[in-house]
Amino acid sequence: MMSSLSSLHLPPLPKSNQSRRNVDKSSLPTEIPTTTTTDLLHNFNTSFELKQVHSHIIKTNQSYSILPLTRVASVCALSSSFDYARRIFERVEQAEILIWNSCLRSFAEGDSPINAIRLFYRLRQSNLHPDTFTCSFVLKACSLLLDLDNGKIVHGLVQKLGFQSDLFLQNTIVHMYARSGAINDARRLFEKMPQRDVVTWNIMITQLTKLGEIEKAHDLFDQMPERSVRSWTAMIAGYVQCGKPKEAIHLFAQMEEAGERPNEVTVVAVLAACADLGALDLGRRIHEYSDACGFRKNVRVCNTLIDMYIKCGCLEIAQRVFDEMEERTVVSWSAMIGGLAMHGQGEEALKLFSKMTQIGIRPNGVTFIGLLHACSHMGLITEGREFFNSMTRDYGIVAQVEHYGCMVDLLSRSGFLQEAYEFINNMPIKSNGVVWGALLGGCRVHKNIELAEEAIKHLLVLDPLNDGYYVVLSNIYAEAGRWEDAAKVRKLMRDQGVKKTPGWSSVTVDGEVHEFVAGDGTHPQVEEIYQKWDELLEQMKLRGYIPDTKVVLLDMDEDKKEQVLYRHSEKLAVVFGLMKTPPRTAIRIMKNLRVCEDCHSALKLISEIVDREIVVRDRNRFHCFKDGCCSCRDYW
């Protein structure tokens, strides 16, 4: 760096890097952040860029090119020589503070907001006067770093310098407080502001939704005098983040009514809501709209489209979107790998991973979750273990509890229950309900009551309100004929105040969603549905269908159990779909819980009998029934 700098023919570097000006140090923290030259030269092609600056200065005899000079100054200012940087700027025909602001800005907007703070401290040691821009950039850096302490200092400075009536700065300050964990301070400032603009409101709405305060956000949204596309988008995205996709889509409809045009960010949020709900029709419409607007150039829009199609059961379309992308990020690859795994195409998932690494895309932790999921699906124990090890060894990714969950799932599904149990006990991090839940699931498949009881012991501590675990344990007892123990589990549930989530399934016919709950007798066409089921049942029995009554938890007569079984929500939804859609078209079902074993074998047979593809999205994966088989290969 020194040699490159000397070629600039600028004054020699001063001996000391200490500024000797008088500063009011009272408002500064005792410890001033420091940095090293190497930090800053990271990603900085020093000799090349500096030489360019040099030749530019020589050729033009002036220094209008602010960007490279800013880089030079940034490096000098933060490393060895603040004064040296100032001397560079003394030769520039612009007010010094503008150049510092330019440096601050590029730090705050780049990948080193911490350096904006450091530079700000350097600036405060000089006798330069910060202006409103200076404050705004530093505040932005504080927001990004969630640095409330320095944020408050800058806020104090804004007041000291008399900038407090500047609306831009007020907004930035409100944002800084809200984002850095002081929402109440932000709110107080917001309430006191003599004037606000649409940005002020949007900031409050966005930050409130981030904190899960969706009602408060909506109140502000209702109150605001005028709304921009970003106001609508903030609210819609907020609902999606709070797990309320229906409300998000409802608001989107209102936005369309209001005549606002969704932008890329709106599209991403709405597509995420569609993915959550399996709302394929709306998803397709947004897809067309995105094409028309040219949003497909945007990687995030495409990634979300991929995710939406995957979660709506349209793997081929997701693949097409992926193939057509101009550039792909690790997110695109991970979404596709995870999607293939979710759809039972484990081999394809592994192939895609090889392709990805071959072209030099570095996988991340999410990529490996998809891969481990794929291995679990195919029972690839050895490969799964190898991926798990390779993740840390080759890519430096530290295994998260999610990865351990996948491994426990892989091991216990394949029957290595003891090993899975030991794996949990040897985890270097704290386990969670999902990890023990995976073991419990394996215990059910492989009928290991003893380990199941061990798992539930932990689950009662880690996730006592989750009804799913009680249900599985009760199932395990029931399947073993231990009805008393099964009843005890149900009593335990009652004592804990836990209720079993009622199962429901939905099917979309002509864009309308029809929901069914188990034993549903309320649907207007219920007689027709039952009749059609009876017809199907006859054909199924001819093909060897035997109702699997052990999935019925209650202790009752076999006949009665069969009747319960025949009214499971997914069966009702499929029958209704068959009645209401043209022959040979695919039927898409969504179920809030997991498909039971009996419905699974029934749907396999039905797909063969009626020659239809039946796609079921259950709580955690897809089942594509076709020609008597399921894409999950009965491994779920």
Added chain:
DNA sequence: ATAGGGTTAG
């Protein structure tokens, strides 16, 4: 100059 967006095990 200030606000916003994507993939995650059971």
